[in-house]
Amino acid sequence: MKSVVSHRQCSTCNWWRRHRPGKPVRQHRCVRNHFGSARSMESESGEKAILDLAKAGTPVEIIEGDGDNTLLARLKSKHGISLKKKYDKNHVMKNLGKSLYSLQNEKGIKISKITIAHLQKCVSYALSKNSGDLTGLQDNLRAIVPHNFGDHQLCQPRFCDYLRNKDVTYIHRSLPYKSSLTGETLRKRLEDIMTPFIAKASQLVDLGSSQQCEHANREVSLKAPKNIYFGGSEALDHRVEATAAFINEGRRYIVDVSTVKLFCCWYVETFTKFVNVCS
Ligand SMILES: [Zn+2]
Numbered sequence: 001m002k003s004v005v006s007h008r009q010c011s012t013c014n015w016w017r018r019h020r021p022g023k024p025v026r027q028h029r030c031v032r033n034h035f036g037s038a039r040s041m042e043s044e045s046g047e048k049a050i051l052d053l054a055k056a057g058t059p060v061e062i063i064e065g066d067g068d069n070t071l072l073a074r075l076k077s078k079h080g081i082s083l084k085k086k087y088d089k090n091h092v093m094k095n096l097g098k099s100l101y102s103l104q105n106e107k108g109i110k111i112s113k114i115t116i117a118h119l120q121k122c123v124s125y126a127l128s129k130n131s132g133d134l135t136g137l138q139d140n141l142r143a144i145v146p147h148n149f150g151d152h153q154l155c156q157p158r159f160c161d162y163l164r165n166k167d168v169t170y171i172h173r174s175l176p177y178k179s180s181l182t183g184e185t186l187r188k189r190l191e192d193i194m195t196p197f198i199a200k201a202s203q204l205v206d207l208g209s210s211q212q213c214e215h216a217n218r219e220v221s222l223k224a225p226k227n228i229y230f231g232g233s234e235a236l237d238h239r240v241e242a243t244a245a246f247i248n249e250g251r252r253y254i255v256d257v258s259t260v261k262l263f264c265c266w267y268v269e270t271f272t273k274f275v276n277v278c279s
C-alpha cells in the first residue's frame with residue numbers, strides 16, 4: 001500500500017492568521033500541500049501516487065474504483081498515461097441500488113424495499129456466477145427483469161428455478177406475496193435501468209474485489225477517526241503512514257519502528273559521549 005496525504009488546511013497557518021493578522025506566519029513545517037478545490041483533491045492525490053509508484057519502478061496498469069473518470073482523464077491529458085479501468089463490485093452494486101431506489105420517487109411506480117433488495121441480489125449473483133464469462137453474464141442479466149415478471153423466455157436452467165422444476169408450481173420466494181411483479185410501467189423502467197448495465201457487461205465480467213480497499217479504509221479510520229480533526233497537522237500523515245506500514249508489514253511494524261528508535265537513541269547517546277570525550 002502506498003499513501004498520499006493531502007492537506008487543504010494547516011493549523012499553524014490558521015492560528016497565525018486568526019490571532020496575529022497581518023503578521024508573517026512563524027517558520028514551521030507547513031502541511032498545506034493542496035491548493036485546489038476539495039473536489040480535485042482525490043484525482044490530484046491519485047495522480048501523485050501513480051507517478052510516484054512509476055518512479056519507484058512499479059508502474060500501475062489497472063485502476064479499480066467507481067465510475068469516476070477524472071483521474072483517468074487527468075493522467076491521459078497531462079502525462080499521456082492511459083490506464084485500464086476496472087470496476088469494483090461494491091461500487092457497481094451501490095450505483096445500481098441508487099437507480100433502483102430513485103424509482104420509488106417516480107410517479108405511478110410502486111416498488112418495495114423487498115423487491116429492490118431481491119433485484120440487487122439477482123444482479124449480485126449474476127456478477128459472481130458469471131465471472132470471466134461474457135455471454136453468460138449478458139444472458140443472465142437480460143433475463144433478470146423478465147424472470148421476476150414471470151416471463152421465463154430468456155431464462156436458462158442454470159439460473160432459473162422455474163425452468164429447473166417445471167412440474168412443481170413455481171413461486172418467487174423472495175418477492176412480496178411470493179408472486180411475480182406486475183405493471184408495464186415498472187417493467188419498462190426496470191428494463192431502462194438494466195439496459196446500460198447489460199451494455200457495459202464487458203467491463204463487469206471481471207470485477208475487482210474492493211475487499212482490500214475497504215480493509216485499508218477501515219484501518220485508516222481506526223488510527224485517524226473521522227470525528228477527530230487531524231487534517232491541520234502532520235498527525236494525519238503519521239497516522240496514515242502507520243496504517244500503510246501495518247497493512248504492508250503486519251503488526252511487526254511497531255517492533256521494527258521501536259528498534260529503529262532505540263538504535264537512534266543509542267547512537268545519539270554514544271555519539272554525544274564520544275564528542276564529549278573528544279572535546
Ligand atoms: Zn502552515
Ligand SMILES: [Zn+2]
Binds near residue numbers: 147160161
Ligand atoms: Zn426464469
